[in-house]
Amino acid sequence: MKKILYIxxxxxxxxxxxxxxxxxxxxxxxxxxxTTTEQDLEKxxxxxxIVKIPEGEDFVNxxxxxxxxxKHLLSIFPKFPRDTISFVERVQIYSPLYKTESGxxxxxTYSDITAHYSINKIDPTFTTAIVYIDELNGTFALDxxxxxxxxxxxxxxSKDQIPDLASIKYITIWFE
Numbered sequence: 676m677k678k679i680l681y682i683x684x685x686x687x688x689x690x691x692x693x694x695x696x697x698x699x700x701x702x703x704x705x706x707x708x709x710t711t712t713e714q715d716l717e718k719x720x721x722x723x724x725i726v727k728i729p730e731g732e733d734f735v736n737x738x739x740x741x742x743x744x745x746k747h748l749l750s751i752f753p754k755f756p757r758d759t760i761s762f763v764e765r766v767q768i769y770s771p772l773y774k775t776e777s778g779x780x781x782x783x784t785y786s787d788i789t790a791h792y793s794i795n796k797i798d799p800t801f802t803t804a805i806v807y808i809d810e811l812n813g814t815f816a817l818d819x820x821x822x823x824x825x826x827x828x829x830x831x832x833s834k835d836q837i838p839d840l841a842s843i844k845y846i847t848i849w850f851e
Contacts, residue, residue: 709850768846786839
């Protein structure tokens with residue numbers, strides 16, 4: 676009976692750690708926070724590939740994290756590109772492994788966003804509509820192709836113009 680109890684406790688502990696590793700919330704993406712350094716990234720993603728962009732330079736503008744096999748998980752942008760121990764400014768999430776506490780991820784749709792969050796603003800870019808969620812201090816980028824809008828059209832986009840099934844291109848969490 677004791678062995679079964681220990682197995683249940685160990686399994687619960689492992690599940691919590693797995694969920695925390697991939698949880699998106701205000702001020703954190705998994706284990707990444709605004710105080711995460713380059714050395715911390717190397718520990719957190721020791722089993723994955725970290726590509727420093729630009730490669731071979733003394734400064735880093737972006738740390739692109741890839742799962743073994745080439746799947747792009749996320750990109751981390753330092754606040755000060757020339758400082759390898761600077762605080763993180765933002766994280767762009769490309770992988771559905773990462774989810775908000777409400778279960779929203781990059782495989783979710785616009786209707787999932789509106790079901791769980793209040794939209795504060797929508798801004799157009801050349802190729803995306805950026806949906807601002809103050810509750811997360813984050814944004815969801817929706818591909819304009821899914822919206823039926825022309826690329827390079829920078830006219831205002833209303834909530835009603837976005838189809839419920841519009842997919843998420845990437846999620847950005849800001850650490851400011």
